[in-house]
Amino acid sequence: MKSTYWTRRIGVYLLFAFSCICTAVAFGQDGKSTFADYCAGCHGAELQGGLAGPLIKTDWNYGRRRGDMIRNVTYGIADTEMIAWGEVLSKEEIRGVVNYIVESQTTPPTAERQLPTLIESELMTLKVEVVVDDGLAIPWGIDFIDANRLIISERSGQLRWIVNGKLDSTPIRGTPKTVDDRTGGYMDVIVDPNYAENRWIYLAHSFTPFDPSDRSAPAMTRIVRGRVEDHEWVDQEVLFQVADSLLVVNGNRWGCRFLFDVGGHLFFTIGDMARGDFAQNLDRPAGKIFRIWPDGSVPNDNPFVDRSGALSAIYSFGNRNVQGLAIHPTTQKIWFTEHGPMGGDELNVLEEGGNFGWPIITYGVDYSGEIVSEKTHMDGMIQPIMQWTPSIAISPALFVDHPNWSTWQNDLLVGALAYEEVRRIRIKDEVVTHQELILKNLGRIRDLHMGPDGNIYILSNNPDRLIKLVP
Structure with missing residues (x-):
């Protein structure tokens, strides 16, 4: 009885974890297409930069955590050319764009930086x-x-x-x-x-x-x-x-x-x-x-x-x-x-x-x-x-x-x-x-x-x- 119970419990946990992974991947995929539609014109199709700065980078001037990025996309950044997208994109679309940006980095934005000497x-x-x-x-x-x-x-x-x-x-x-x-x-x-x-x-x-x-x-x-x-x-x-x-x-x-x-x-x-x-x-x-x-x-x-x-x-x-x-x-x-x-x-x-x-x-x-x-x-x-x-x-x-x-x-x-x-x-x-x-x-x-x-x-x-x- 105990083994059956725990087998079911583990199955539920694995199903939940798989669902979370699929959701994250889906956000990333949706984010890529949303980025292509709304962001690539300025930041480049490969995030390499263009009219606006590159988004493949190690220096994050306006915050390097997902919450910072979501806020920046939603409300824009004052005194810069970054406009607010909160009235154009849904919260899910903005989250997807940010996930896509984060997952595209060669160095994770929140990775600990080496202290200079x-x-x-x-x-x-x-x-x-x-x-x-x-x-x-x-x-x-x-x-x-x-x-x-x-x-x-x-x-x-x-x-x-x-x-x-x-x-x-x-x-x-x-x-x-x-x-x-x-x-x-x-x-x-x-x-x-x-x-x-x-x-x-x-x-x-x-x-x-x-x-x-x-x-x-x-x-x-x-x-x-x-x-x-x-x-x-x-x-x-x-x-x-x-x-x-x-x-x-x-x-x-x-x-x-x-x-x-x-x-x-x-x-x-x-x-x-x-x-x-x-x-x-x-x-x-x-x-x-x-x-x-x-x-x-x-x-x-x-x-x-x-x-x-x-x-x-x-x-x-x-x-x-x-x-x-x-x-x-x-x-x-x-x-x-x-x-x-x-x-x-x-x-x-x-x-x-x-x-x-x-x-x-x-x-x-x-x-x-x-x-x-x-x-x-x-x-x-x-x-x-x-x-x-x-x-x-x-x-x-x-x-x-x-x-x-x-x-x-x-x-x-x-x-x-x-x-x-x-x-x-x-x-x-x-x-x-x-x-x-x-x-x-x-x-x-x-x-x-x-x-x-x-x-x-x-x-x-x-x-x-x-x-x-x-x-």
């Missing part, structure tokens, strides 16, 4: 060295304790040490439970500027007071600090946690990036949690940048500390999802990078009490193609220094400030997730005057840090690794 940038030659390329699981943030030791957060809910360039195999125990979400979980980690005296480490994570494994449980980004003793998280203090009434269900875009300013304030960010309208409400935590003291208390001069009903820790609002914070070495102003929707990634300068407009003004549209807002400007709402359309999924930010990097001094480095880039941005009087692409298609760039050794450390996902640039 040298980069010839416009102003200097850089050596690329691997620090850790094994054992990490979706790392999110890093910070240095000293020249030999740094701490790293992993999205699923772990803190790890890297000591003398080696990943400690033992995670830190006793850290807080988290909601492991694709845009949340454990996020940024930062070391107290006075760590040598107080040993505080700060962590941002997705938190619910209910069951963290229940994806429908109400939740919100929370800020805690603790100390580490013999791989044990101890002395935890909660610095920012909203009332249960302000938690959201099925949240998305949690933030969160940290920064200490020169005055000792701790800044942190929370995304709009997929509730865009909340970003304009001062009684809601979503879509904001916050400022607190390291012990969690609120500075008396915060812009909304005396506003009835407002969360007193708010420093700015109308922010969709801030992913990078950096201090300009000369002006000491805080700059930040912010995810737009589909289009409209932003580079901004932080202003006390500033309204950065989301979702009332934006340069992007929704992922569905629907209009978020017809407006890009409005009185009382701050314009970005720069915006990227299409979105590169801009993420970390780092101002270069070290004698080893004199030709890059005061330049801004930004990383991108979807476009897998590191860019160098030259700024004069708060105007972007030049951009240079430093890295491309080597992983989703999650964090950037200037190390105590004067090297620039780059943390990535897919592949999960830590590398450094040496001038």
